[in-house]
Amino acid sequence: MADSQTHTLSGTDGRRLIYGLSLASVAIFINLYLTQGMLPMLAERFDVSAGHSTLVVSVTSFSLALSLLGYALLSDRIGRRRPLIASLWLLALSNLLLFLVPDFDALLWLRLGQGMLLASVPAIAMAYLKDRLPTMMLMTAAAFYIAANSFGGIAGRLLGGVMAQYLDWNQAVLLLTLLTLLLVASAQWLLGIDRGADGRHERQGQGALRGFVLHLGNPYLRGLYLLGGLAFMVMVNQFSFIQLHLMAEPFGWNRFQATLIFLCYLSGTLSSGQSARLMTKLGTVPLLILSIGLMALGSILTLANTELAICLGFLCSACGFFLIHACCNSLVALGAEQHRAKATALYLCSYYLGAALGGPFLMPFWQTWHWQGVVAGSLLLIAANALALWRWQHLAKARQQEASLNLRRCRN
Known part of the structure; x- marks a missing residue:
């Protein structure tokens, strides 16, 4: 049900x-x-x-x-x-x-x-x-x-x-x-x-895992899970490694000063707040392409290795990341016709799983080439996300065509 x-x-x-x-x-x-x-x-x-x-x-x-x-x-x-x-x-x-x-x-x-x-x-x-x-x-x-x-x-x-x-x-x-x-x-x-939100949303006899199986079997939703997970895999771990980079020479920031890099998240706060308007104006796929591009541009900017370039780079990356997250979060909620809490939970599981896997993935890059290695590893993940978006947009287009066809049938 x-x-x-x-x-x-x-x-x-x-x-x-x-x-x-x-x-x-x-x-x-x-x-x-x-x-x-x-x-x-x-x-x-x-x-x-x-x-x-x-x-x-x-x-x-x-x-x-x-x-x-x-x-x-x-x-x-x-x-x-x-x-x-x-x-x-x-x-x-x-x-x-x-x-x-x-x-x-x-x-x-x-x-x-x-x-x-x-x-x-x-x-x-x-x-x-x-x-x-x-x-x-x-x-x-x-x-x-x-x-x-x-x-x-x-x-x-x-x-x-x-x-x-x-x-x-x-x-x-x-x-x-x-x-x-x-x-x-x-x-x-x-x-x-x-008080209306305290009502039940499923009958007791229904299989508890049915919603998870349903959503995991949906390639449209799986694509959104992958997009969000790969984006967070880059973002949260870049912020961890950049603190180590800023505390080392030639910058020599102390521990509290290094946490100030998180102020760059403010660009993400602003961009996510505008995500609904941008999705309406630009369209979902163009906005996601722009967002992935911003993450790539931000990563590359930090290679200039100045405080200004690093801050500008992280402002770009945070802006792009939070646009991806806001889009995926909204599309999952809209795309799940039933078991919506389970659909959102699966998205967030992939999101936090990406964060957990990103550290081990980027660590060898850091140990071998320091911050330049982290950027190289991040660009590999961003390229993988671009490939995932290319695949997902075909699914989204097919879904939209099917919905239009069903609507015409209903009208007829």
Whole structure:
């Protein structure tokens, strides 16, 4: 049975839904990426090497990725709003346990558990928007939501850097807890208008894995999963390696200064916010071609190896990447006629899996040729994404022709 079609919110209520989910997204991504800016503090406090401290980011991302599918199943059974709100409050309260962690292993286990809570909003939000908003609002809502993702990621990394520079561990945990509580309370208040999202979306007798099998068997959706995964495979890992490059000679940036490169994400925040308008004006495929071109151009610009060229390059890359992500996220939600939360969860699984695989793929390039090697490896992945787009556009064209044919048959 297909998911229920309950496009009931518009106007002020629709905007409240968009703002509520966007605030929830900011809370999630601050909590996800804050530790990336605190790695020097973590290494010192828990007496581990700087390299070992990066595990705290890896385990969180890993458990987040694996939990996405579970939330998709749960929200299809019991509704969108309840699991989302419950997980947000559990996340906020779980930060209090950070005061009590005795060693680094305990911290890893706690972050592993928090990663499971962090998956709720990414897994549910796009399906929630698709369920509750009219189609004409969906593209704008998706663009605003992706922009909130970008803002939360920037804020989390920079806030972590500020905490590591100016606060001790307990002060940092207190600030994180209070900020999360404020964001979660605000998100719940905004989402309180929408009780309709607590309805079930599947009958109990339906096979729980049917939606995943359905979407994995759809070449149109598989193409979107591949496009997003390859793009994030490049983007998130380029930002990791460039920090190492900027901390080395001839730049010699300190750890906090190196996190400032994440301000280049702002171009992605702006571009994703305009993605709906650009898709309408340029068309989906031309916009994706332009976006892949921007990622390639940005990577090449950094080879000039000046601070200005590196910043300009990352502004271009972030702009291109977030356009790809916003387009794919929206197209997955629109392209899934049923089991929408599962379709979105599969997209995000491929997205975070790309991030996980990108580090091991680019590491030999870094070890052999340093930043120039990372750029070479990135361009290989960007070329693969261009090939994937070439294949996907034929599927999209065939899908559009089939839809037009069906429409003419219905009219006749």
